[in-house]
Amino acid sequence: xxxxxxxxxxxxxxxxxxxxxxxxxxxxxxxxxxxxxxxxxxxxxxxxxxxxxxxxxxxxxxxxxxxxxxxxxxxxxxxxxxxxxxxxxxxxxxxxxxxxxxxxxxxxxxxxxxxxxxxxxxxxxxxxxxxxxxxxxxxxxxxxxxxxxxxxxxxxxxxxxxxxxxxxxxxxxxxxxxxxxxxxxxxxxxxxxxxxxxxxxxxxxxxxxxxxxxxxxxxxxxxxxxxxxxxxxxxxxxxxxxxxxxxxxxxxxxxxxxx
Numbered sequence: 001x002x003x004x005x006x007x008x009x010x011x012x013x014x015x016x017x018x019x020x021x022x023x024x025x026x027x028x029x030x031x032x033x034x035x036x037x038x039x040x041x042x043x044x045x046x047x048x049x050x051x052x053x054x055x056x057x058x059x060x061x062x063x064x065x066x067x068x069x070x071x072x073x074x075x076x077x078x079x080x081x082x083x084x085x086x087x088x089x090x091x092x093x094x095x096x097x098x099x100x101x102x103x104x105x106x107x108x109x110x111x112x113x114x115x116x117x118x119x120x121x122x123x124x125x126x127x128x129x130x131x132x133x134x135x136x137x138x139x140x141x142x143x144x145x146x147x148x149x150x151x152x153x154x155x156x157x158x159x160x161x162x163x164x165x166x167x168x169x170x171x172x173x174x175x176x177x178x179x180x181x182x183x184x185x186x187x188x189x190x191x192x193x194x195x196x197x198x199x200x201x202x203x204x205x206x207x208x209x210x211x212x213x214x215x216x217x218x219x220x221x222x223x224x225x226x227x228x229x230x231x232x233x234x235x236x237x238x239x240x241x242x243x244x245x246x247x248x249x250x251x252x253x254x255x256x257x258x259x
Contacts, residue, residue, distance in 0.1 A: 003133045009061050010117045010132040016057040020050045021123030051089035070213045078242035083111050088213040092189030102188040108216035113238040118220025120194050129194045129221045137225035150226040150253045151199040158182050159257045162192045162204040175205045193218025197225035202257045211244045228252045
């Protein structure tokens with residue numbers, strides 16, 4: 001697939017993501033129906049409806065490419081595909097159920113282990129991020145579309161890390177110290193990747209956690225904006241593992257976080 005094809009696919013999903021985001025808010029306002037999955041995590045009718053809306057449009061745009069979604073995946077079946085979609089219809093379901101604003105809608109097209117196309121909708125913040133190639137990451141906000149490039153927004157000398165928990169482990173804290181982090185902000189969902197892509201924050205480190213669909217869309221947006229994404233032991237962060245499990249993660253806005 002060439003860049004023009006990828007651009008057409010990404011842009012072809014924008015209206016769908018905006019509509020799915022509105023639907024997620026509408027269903028929350030009506031009162032969510034919540035069930036507990038086998039892994040003890042919650043799922044709502046909002047997750048399922050968003051999954052249906054996004055999956056349907058992706059099937060129309062790329063009918064021959066398999067779709068792997070958190071809500072429909074069979075974990076007993078090993079992933080053997082080289083080109084496939086990863087969907088996390090709502091990342092941060094607990095935040096969504098609680099009425100918070102950091103939950104995201106996610107879809108990524110993975111080609112040969114790398115997420116190339118990525119869309120991340122943040123409905124309650126009225127933000128939509130999308131990307132389809134290196135140097136082609138964008139933020140749609142307030143009816144404007146602007147290219148994002150990881151350019152630092154924090155004052156010089158201030159290096160702000162993101163964390164998915166209030167108290168990171170000693171191992172993660174030590175890793176952040178190596179990068180002269182001056183403060184840590186808790187943030188949920190794949191939104192973390194996107195606000196590093198905009199340059200609003202500088203770094204995020206995590207031990208092995210979650211699954212490929214949790215990271216892939218945000219990964220595409222951030223990496224295509226210029227972020228450096230590897231494992232904690234400096235290996236490439238790749239997709240297409242048979243069991244979908246993520247390794248550790250280190251995402252940096254730039255090599256020098258003070259630039």
